[in-house]
Amino acid sequence: MRTADPDLHRRRSGEIAIAAARVFLAKGFHGASMQDVSREAGVSMGLLYRYFEDKAALIAAAATIDRAPLLAEIAALADITDPVAGLENLLADMVNVAGEPGYIDLVTEVAAEACRNPRVAAVLQEDERALHTALVAALSSHQAAGRLSADADLPSFALLYLTLADALALRLRFEPGxxxxxLIGPFSPSIRSLQP
Known part of the structure; x- marks a missing residue:
């Protein structure tokens, strides 16, 4: 009997999610079929259903394919000596990634689907909680070390910071160039206000 290979499963499900994102961008969620995704991913329908039970599961996976690298970058904030510069660089990175072709279109499509589909909404809510929790944790370590103001309301700041990143990315989509x-310059004083 074959044993499951978790690395292969993770890699293949990621590849399928990326293929699904391409199909969803081209056809929209409602215009895309599981067969379209199967064809784009180069896998059989049986294998596709082994990884994703339905289109809602594929949408949820496509909605979160970019989160692991972002969570890692947020976690790395805890290890740097200048958290203010780190926050400014992270914001620039987040907006820059969002400027990649199709990224904001997919994010917007996912947000619209989340308004209609409670399963997709739950995945997005959990994803946003994970980002917020990671950012607060990274900043808290700096606050404890005295590199950020003891009076700073880190949960509120983190919520504003993540909201701003989303808004700036959307602005970049509609005002390319x-x-x-x-774009991020006007927010720098707010970031610097965290300094002790």
Missing amino acids: QSITA
């Missing part, structure tokens, strides 16, 4: 530095 904007300088990311110019």
Whole structure:
């Protein structure tokens, strides 16, 4: 009897989710079929259903394919010596990634689907909680070390910071060619206000 290979499963499900994202971008969630995803991913329908039980599961996977690297980058904030510079760099990275072709279109499509589909909404809510929790944890370590103000309301700041990143990414989608530095510049004083 074959034993499951968790690395292979994770890698293959990620590849299928990326293929699904391409199909969803091209056809929208409602215009795309499981067969379209199967064809784009180069897998049989049986294998597709072994990884994803239905289209809602595929949408949820496509909605979160970018989160592991972002969570790692947020966690890395805890290990740097200048958290303010780290926050400014992270914000620029988040907006820059969102400027990649199709990224905001997919995010917008996912958000619209979350308004209609409670399963997708639950995945997005959990995803946002994970980002918020990770950011607060990283900043809390700096606050405990005295590198950030003891009075700073880190949960509120983290919520505003993540909301701003989403809004700036959307702005970049509709005003291409904007300088990311110019977009995030006005928020720098708010980030610097965290300094002790």
